[in-house]
Amino acid sequence: MSDSMAPAKQSRTSRLSSTTSSRREDSLGVEQQSMASNNGAADGQEQDKPDTPKLDWSKFKATFTVKHSPIPKPSHKASKKRKRGAAAREPMLEENEFDKNLSTLYTVEPVKWWEDTRRYRKFTISTETFRLGDTVWVKPDDSETVDAPLQNWVAKVLEVRAASEAHVFLRIFWMYRPEDIPGGRRPYHGKNEVIASNTMQVIDALTVNGKANMRHWTEDDNDEVLDADQLFWRQTFDCPDGSGTGELSTLRKHCIDEAPFNPDTLLIHCDACGLWLHSECLEHEAIRQAHEENKLPEPILVPASQRSAAMSQTTPNGHVSHTSDIDVKTEESERGKIEPVFQTEVISGTDVKSQIILKDTREGHEGEEYKKEIHCLKCKALIE
Structure with a gap:
């Protein structure tokens, strides 16, 4: 779910249409973000910004790209305050609510088009309203070929931007499916498990396919058993640039084989x-x-901890290949x-x-x- 794992272009479906839900009754199908918002990456409304965009959005043919910068030393910490003009090109800090160690500095390009949009607290697709902080299903690209229990992509909404009813954008963090990370699905991954990340992208709001009910499963001894259809995350993937390589967090290990637990089992x-x-x-x-x-x-008998399921790898051209990483016993070891x-x-x-x-x-x-x-x-x- 990066530039290589999630295609930049995502098709719109005919059943999705943007509808008006603004208290200002403006026609954008999104509600303008209040100045009291505590969203660090989009803090405050620019009062000197005109109500209508300056640019001709009928000519917008680009795709918004998120660029990342290294986190500076504490003495040079990036400001969360949004600035106009040239200062707007300075990287913004997005604190990661999944894991503070996964916070990232970012800029969105092309800057002049991104700065021409306004920020909103929510948006409506058909009859369903979505808000900042919601977890949503995202319709995959038509070229999607990964065989996964979860057919849709999953994302966390960080910011809502719009220039018109036809130009509504979401800045999101991807929640990776196990099939979308390097090495593919591990034996301990549940069928409804996703992996929290700091991979950021800007997507079209009309690719949203519904609201997802996701919870954080801490896997404590006293933690309640997950429902069979509960979407959850317990692991993180540090991959801010979306390059397809990154660090997967470790999980608690159990039993004499010292392996993580698949919640679909006992x-x-x-x-x-x-x-x-x-x-x-x-x-x-x-x-x-x-x-x-x-x-x-x-x-x-081959324990799950000594094998991995068929994995899917996304190649640089966006195509998905399937390989097998199952430990194969030699003829000698299996003889008899x-x-x-x-x-x-x-x-x-x-x-x-x-x-x-x-x-x-x-x-x-x-x-x-x-x-x-x-x-x-x-x-x-x-x-x-």
Whole structure:
């Protein structure tokens, strides 16, 4: 979701139309930002600015580009105050609410066109109103070929600008889908997970495809379980210039394999030693024991922490290629092993005893089920 990951041109859809929602009843389909706004990157309204743009916007054919500058030393901290004329070219500071360490200095070009717009607090598309700070779905480019659980892009609205009803722009931070970062989706990424970033871009307001209900999941021990359809973020990607390379923040690690947790799966807590256990690790251990008890060859099991899913990479020309990064076992290491003959399911809850259900798939044993108690993979204590 940078210049390489998110195309500069985004098609407008016929069903989207900008409608008037201004208290000033001006005709822009957006509400003018009040002087009391606390948005640091767009602080205050320029009182000496004319109500109508100076430039002929029918001739605007450019695409707004965000340029980034290095953060200066504290003694030379950039001002949040907006200045007119040549001073307006000075980089502005955008503090990142996801992570203060991801704050960025930016300028928007071409400057004369950007400075000719006015700032607003909200905008309306069809019958839906959006405000500063909202998380929104963004319609992908028509050339989008990434196979992802989330079909739309996700963005955080930082600023609303308009020159006319036909020229409404949003300055946004992208919320990356796992498929859009270098290396692609990791095994621990949930199907409704996005990654907060400081990658900034200016997009057409008419590419917005609806409001997204997103929450920050802190993954604390006492944090509530996410709903199945809840959009969330817990990780950040430091990539201000949108070059496609950047630093992905680390996550809390669990279980004996010391790997992050995929919230689409289960974590089982051992009260004896305090360790959180991946359900997949427990299932693999149950399969190994079942093979051994039935005098079967060792099963071929590859933990999620030792593999990654098929990943999508965006090339400089904007095309997406798919490659595989799955660890392939050598013939020597897999010699004598077989595919697991048992299917497993971990059962756990506040009103049920924790256990593993094994289903036999061998010929002559189809449908046979076995129940196994769950023991901690570290301290071997029984988990009720």
